[in-house]
Amino acid sequence: MYRIRLTLPKRVSATYRNLDIIHDSxxxxxxxxxxxxxxxxxxxxxxxxxxxxxxxxxxxxxxxxLVVGSPDDDLSGVLKKFDPSAVCxxxxxxAEQIDFSQGQILEDSDPVGPGQSALGLVLxxxxxxxxxxxxxxxxxxxxxxxxxxxxxxxSHRLSRLTGRDVDLKISPDHLYLRAHPKHDxxxxxxxxxxxxxxxVIGMRAPLxxxxxxxxxxLAWYAGIGEKNRxxxxxxxxxxxxxxx
Numbered sequence: 001m002y003r004i005r006l007t008l009p010k011r012v013s014a015t016y017r018n019l020d021i022i023h024d025s026x027x028x029x030x031x032x033x034x035x036x037x038x039x040x041x042x043x044x045x046x047x048x049x050x051x052x053x054x055x056x057x058x059x060x061x062x063x064x065x066l067v068v069g070s071p072d073d074d075l076s077g078v079l080k081k082f083d084p085s086a087v088c089x090x091x092x093x094x095a096e097q098i099d100f101s102q103g104q105i106l107e108d109s110d111p112v113g114p115g116q117s118a119l120g121l122v123l124x125x126x127x128x129x130x131x132x133x134x135x136x137x138x139x140x141x142x143x144x145x146x147x148x149x150x151x152x153x154x155s156h157r158l159s160r161l162t163g164r165d166v167d168l169k170i171s172p173d174h175l176y177l178r179a180h181p182k183h184d185x186x187x188x189x190x191x192x193x194x195x196x197x198x199x200v201i202g203m204r205a206p207l208x209x210x211x212x213x214x215x216x217x218l219a220w221y222a223g224i225g226e227k228n229r230x231x232x233x234x235x236x237x238x239x240x241x242x243x244x
Contacts, residue, residue: 002069004069046075
């Protein structure tokens with residue numbers, strides 16, 4: 001299990017419009033560091049996730065830090081060989097470019113101590129939870145944390161990915177939700193050649209997660225919810241905050 005923060009120098013950021021260019025730049029870095037393409041992309045890929053730290057403006061997004069983690073032993077070994085200069089990708093279709101060659105890599109340390117059974121969390125990237133049953137006019141993604149069974153959704157997905165029973169209890173901060181009833185965010189993930197755009201709706205709020213040491217550690221390195229390899233469900237410690 002391994003997780004890193006790749007951070008640009010202060011007052012330096014990269015700009016992008018679609019989240020998939022971040023994904024593609026990281027895939028380039030994975031392969032450059034020695035990963036097989038099928039181990040990081042596609043249905044047979046190993047478990048890994050990332051989060052994007054930055055801010056938004058009207059026309060574009062800004063990123064200063066990428067958080068990347070994996071609970072997979074083989075991918076963790078590759079992640080330790082990441083080269084910031086390989087996190088670089090250009091796309092002619094949208095005239096976007098990501099360049100983290102000036103970045104510094106630091107390990108994002110394991111927060112789970114002996115006997116620990118709970119963590120207070122912030123979402124470094126939005127949490128995506130899809131609806132299990134949808135009518136014709138029902139949106140695909142949940143937009144309210146209280147309307148989704150977070151514990152079941154997160155535990156079920158991690159159980160399926162790992163092939164073992166994962167039992168996590170996840171509770172949102174109710175005071176935060178009362179003060180911020182609208183806590184969903186629309187993330188543009190991709191722009192097609194025909195001009196159509198793909199979106200995912202994610203949610204942000206402080207959370208408390210409870211479970212065994214093993215399951216808490218899995219959530220830290222694998223991410224929670226859906227679309228983890230696309231930049232969703234990256235968690236951080238509430239006591240550390242978002243950070244630069």
